[in-house]
Amino acid sequence: MTFSGAGAAAATRALAPDTGGARRRVYFCEALARSTAPGQLPLLDAGLILRLRAGSGRVGAATAELRPCRRSRLSERWLRFREQGPDSFHLADTWSGDRRVLSATLVSDCDRTAVEAAATGAKPLELVFSDRQRAFLADCADVSVGFGSLDVLGPVHAVRRRGVRLDHHEVTLEHWTLDGRPEGGEPLEWLEVSERVAPEGAEVVQASLAALLKGKGLEPDLGPGVRVRRVLEELAARGG
Secondary structure, three states: OEEEHHHHHHHHHHHOOOOOOEEEEEEEEEOHHHOOOOOOOHHHHOOEEEEEEEOOOOEEEEEEEEOOOOHHHOOHHHHHOOEEOOEEEEEEEEEEOOEEEEEEEEEEEEEHHHHHHHHHOOOOHHHOOOHHHHHHHHHHOOOOOOHHHOEEEEEEEEEEEEEEEEOOEEEEEEEEEEOOOOOOOOOEEEEEEEOOOOOOOHHHHHHHHHHHHHHOOOOOOEOOOHHHHHHHHHHHHHOO
């Protein structure tokens, strides 16, 4: 469930009044040169999200996510893969409102300095994504990636708080902020409230969490997948 703007600020104050949480900088990769009309995001429009994350210390990660993902595109190699070395594969239904989509994500842990170097162009982007991630994209993505021609957009400042207790729910809160434009303007912000559960009985959990938030006067205002699109649209409009 996702809040934006003043709603995100209010939800953050209500659900996470402390200043804790894991802080990180998040970058997105897009193929803006392939756009043929204003507002197009070629990778996102094809169901592909590429992210780089720089955390505290030496912690970093590259993420390749297919969302929505067609299960028929996933070979047995990926359906059976779980974790090896720095790479881990996650397959889940992402529920938001009445929409449910399959998400397939391959995450590769890496050094934070490699992420920062790729973000500034000091290191080729394709070297931050692992061999296994590149194979995953070649096998399963609906579009050719072409790392050498991608734009790195960001950063978005993120704070993630795991294990937050809301009544009998244990949720993750992820708060994103984007600095105001150089010519002026307020920072932009979003808050996502999520809970990971087994498929059985998930409808009941979702309804219960929605009722709990509503009881606190909090109404999500963004539909499924809109947070990433809004962020990418804003970053693309800024040119990075």
